[in-house]
Amino acid sequence: MKLLKHRLCIDFVNTLGWRGREVPVEHLKTYNDLIKWSRQVGIITPQDANKLLQKADRHPAEGKKALNSAVDLRETIHRIFAAIIERQKPAKEDLAAFNSYLAKTMVPSQIIETKDGFDWDSNGDKSKMDWVLNPIIRSAADLLVSNELKKVKSCSDPTCGWLFLDISRNQSRRWCDMKDCGNRAKASRFYRKKQLLKKNKSAML
Numbered sequence: 001m002k003l004l005k006h007r008l009c010i011d012f013v014n015t016l017g018w019r020g021r022e023v024p025v026e027h028l029k030t031y032n033d034l035i036k037w038s039r040q041v042g043i044i045t046p047q048d049a050n051k052l053l054q055k056a057d058r059h060p061a062e063g064k065k066a067l068n069s070a071v072d073l074r075e076t077i078h079r080i081f082a083a084i085i086e087r088q089k090p091a092k093e094d095l096a097a098f099n100s101y102l103a104k105t106m107v108p109s110q111i112i113e114t115k116d117g118f119d120w121d122s123n124g125d126k127s128k129m130d131w132v133l134n135p136i137i138r139s140a141a142d143l144l145v146s147n148e149l150k151k152v153k154s155c156s157d158p159t160c161g162w163l164f165l166d167i168s169r170n171q172s173r174r175w176c177d178m179k180d181c182g183n184r185a186k187a188s189r190f191y192r193k194k195q196l197l198k199k200n201k202s203a204m205l
């Protein structure tokens with residue numbers, strides 16, 4: 001699926017597309033989908049992905065449980081960000097639910113050396129079926145405490161419902177992606193204008 005690559009947690013929230021439609025588009029229907037997406041965003045290597053998929057074949061109930069956690073986590077993060085975008089306080093139970101996800105990632109978290117210094121490694125035990133959620137939880141926690149939180153916006157097309165990070169200089173971005181939602185809005189504005197011109201013209205006749 002398409003990625004905005006602003007923040008991992010935002011791309012994760014956007015795995016449910018067209019939130020404003022009667023039937024949104026679910027990209028995480030199976031455990032396999034979750035692992036495929038994790039590969040696409042680069043949080044899991046092909047080798048580790050294969051190991052987890054084989055494990056899910058042997059223990060389908062565990063795979064299903066991990067998928068359910070993923071969807072629950074995603075919707076929790078979405079509700080928290082949606083409230084913040086509306087300048088409201090997130091529900092206490094959503095913050096509590098998020099914090100219990102976070103708590104599980106904190107114990108195995110460690111600081112590792114990287115090329116340019118140090119970084120968090122929140123992956124934890126990679127034999128666990130749901131470890132791929134850990135870097136996503138970390139990403140959401142980081143965004144919540146960062147100055148960029150105020151740049152999180154929701155696409156101006158209410159049927160799209162994608163979140164994005166507005167990193168434009170004057171903070172005036174309205175669409176998740178200018179190439180599709182932005183273009184669609186431009187096209188429909190153009191169409192409406194044309195219809196209006198036609199109407200005015202016929203009124204003049």
Ligand SMILES: [Zn+2]
Nearest residue numbers: 155160176181
């Ligand atoms: Zn959009």
